Amino acid sequence: MVLFVKDGLSTPLFVAVTRFVLLISLTVGIARAEESLEYKIKAAYLYNFTKFITWPALQGTTFNICLVGGDPFQDLLDSLEAKTVQDKPIRIFRYDNIKQVKNCQLVYLDNTDIRINEAIPNALLVANLSNSLTVSSQPFFAESGGxxxxxxEQEKVKLHINLKVxxxxxxxxxxxxxxxxxxVGEDEHE
Structure with missing residues (x-):
């Protein structure tokens, strides 16, 4: 404390600055923890989709989960490579853009070059992803054709499914x- 008094900073100012720095640090730490929990839940959903979605006859020797754009999961998905889907080992692939994607059964799109085509309502441009389950955290993804x-919703991860697509x-x-x-989407009650 003597150091700050000599430098012209009073003890109350030092305490206020210290509290402010601690508050900011705590807030950032809580936000990161909440984001980490959010992506742990999303990673668990991605794996569980493999149990509740059926693909036509799976080609290839592996079940491929592909991340396009950023990887908000960091290393959370890597542990899935020890699991199997329909007796095929899971493999995780990371791509910068949608044009690189091929042979993926599940495609997670994050901050990608995929954009909603405003000329065609409810159309999402996802290239040639036939037989691929497309998943994203992008706003209105399912409503736009994903x-x-x-x-x-209320700080909980919820699923929006476009059943028609x-x-x-x-x-x-x-x-x-x-x-x-x-x-969501058209024909919701089919």
Missing amino acids: MIGFAL LKQSGLGISAKLIEVSTV
């Missing part, structure tokens, strides 16, 4: 997954 969108892709979905989701 299959499953993660939405934060999912069925058109040839993928099947368990009624159990539909029950815990919000169905």
